[in-house]
Amino acid sequence: MHRVLQQPFKTAVLVLVWGWLLLLVLTPNLLVVGASVMTRDPGTFLSLPLNLDSYRQLFDPLYLDVFLNSLYMAAVTTIFCLLIGYPFAWALSGLGKQRQTLLIFLMIVPFWTNSLVRTYALKLLLATNGLINNALMGMGLIDEPLKMLYTEGAVIVGLVYLLLPFMILPLYSVFDDLRQELLMASHDLGAGKLSTFLHVTIPLTLPGVLAGVMLVLLPAMGLFFVADILGGSRNLLVGNVIKNQFLDARDWPFGAAASILLTVAMAVLLLAHRLSQRRLGEEAQT
């Protein structure tokens, strides 16, 4: 009787989920793949014949530069997020449950404001006669305003600001699962603080690090509006290239090829994450 009731419900849910994924995830991606192998057309955007020119164009030194620079910006962002997020998540997991909930809540509150608005807010802080410069000048610490806006630094600040929670949350989850007994066991067996950190804490929190890197590195390459608002109108990120190809240059095949590149990069990272988790085994059957 239970099964009879359960089966149709289960089927309905599965159909819904698969239908959703096919319609809204797979189809658009196939369209992008399709677009990437077509030819640019000024009138209809896309036309035949099929070719791989767009992919060849990705290796054009001009764009290669953008990609490498974008990767560099994203990598720096990720490193900062990791440097801030790792100790933060560690400390967070050591607090009482009530304080943990409060801090996570505070971290999530900014999500209720559109990230575009928050990026403009950062612009107000960093601008030549923005809040920070005015404050520093008012205190007499500097004589003339610092150039902060429209630098790569400003873009990285914006990216770190927007993406930090995506690093902290998966890290917090692995630290929360990390059993104190394992650290005690390590000390008990003669390992000092550093050895315990290297041999136990890091390996056991690695899946969280990889998950955080995935959630920060790729979005960082795509957040074109951060580069637009805080970096001036330069092609700093792959996201800017993609946006420009579709909206300004009207080169859809090339824009599509560039976004495929990001998707492939994501797939590689996912695979790495999967492997690292398999290495840890299904563990935790205490």
Added chain:
Amino acid sequence: MKEALLCLKNVSKAFDGKTVLDSLDLDILDGEFITLLGPSGCGKTTLLRLMAGFELPDTGSVTLSGHDITHAAPEHRPLNTVFQNYALFPHMSVYDNVGYGLKMEKRPKDEIRQRVSDVLAMVQLQDFARRKPHQLSGGQQQRVAIARAVVKRPQLLLLDEPLSALDYKLRRTMQVELKRLQRELGITFVFVTHDQEEALSMSDRVVVLKDGEIQQLGTPREIYERPANLFTARFVGETNLFPGYLAAVNDRAITLDILGLRRTLQKPAFTVREGEQVNVLLRPEDIRVLAPEDDHGLAGKVVERNYKGSTLDSVIHLEDGTEVLASEFFDEDDPTFDYRLGEPVRVSWVDGWEWLLPVEPEPVNEEAEGLAADA
């Protein structure tokens, strides 16, 4: 063999103002198997953690073979712990788990290999060295945890309820195994448990703890047969507790009124005065259940019977309402031996097997210590 290896002196510990250990003294002898026994919250795990160095005492000192280790970090103490849930490193193989301590000591690779395979052979896991902990059964994980702790040849092995996660049968096997290991290794074992049966069957000495204070310290036999106070008597095994009225007190003997029966007994170690009351303790197996037509004992009827395989446990209601627990072994000559509910019987006990305790509550500790020292 009989000198103190680890000495705890006047050790106190409080968490958030709540006293967990109260100026406790304990000497652990070299080579013994000592068990810390008590209900949850009695401070036994905290005591173990103080020895391991995971907690520091608020007052008092801890010395190990004459060296003060009160404030030494866990990694600098020559003792190892077997954790309750084993705490095996999930990302390392059995071999790496066991070898971890030696690697931290920076031992040469060959020596590590030799010692790890020796100790794995000792716990019969030599074929499992390449496995990950999650690929092992509970009993095997337990053995890895023990192997990992003894491979460093500690002076003292601390075991924090190591068998509590295992099922009954496996637990019995591991109890025997642990005793064997202890004999072979000659390491002092400090074993924490809340299982009194386990404590009695494995230990050389048992420390009974309650509310952070030692209730009694003695051999399993002393703890069971001569409990220092009501708590120990009730916590360790089943107990019949009858009120006894002192009818007469002499230099060496006393006359006692127990449920209307008059008995003359040896004078107990605590002070007794005529007219006062004492507690008379009788274990269920001290009780003799007699036929209703017998000429001595107390009349009552069987209200409960429990077949236990090797014994028949029964509850008998005496005429005055007192409940008596009795546990009798089956007799080969009488395989059909059993009781009907409501069957009238008489109850007696073996003369001289009564154990007397002063009436509590109020201060029991002076007497407890007096008795323990006496025993």
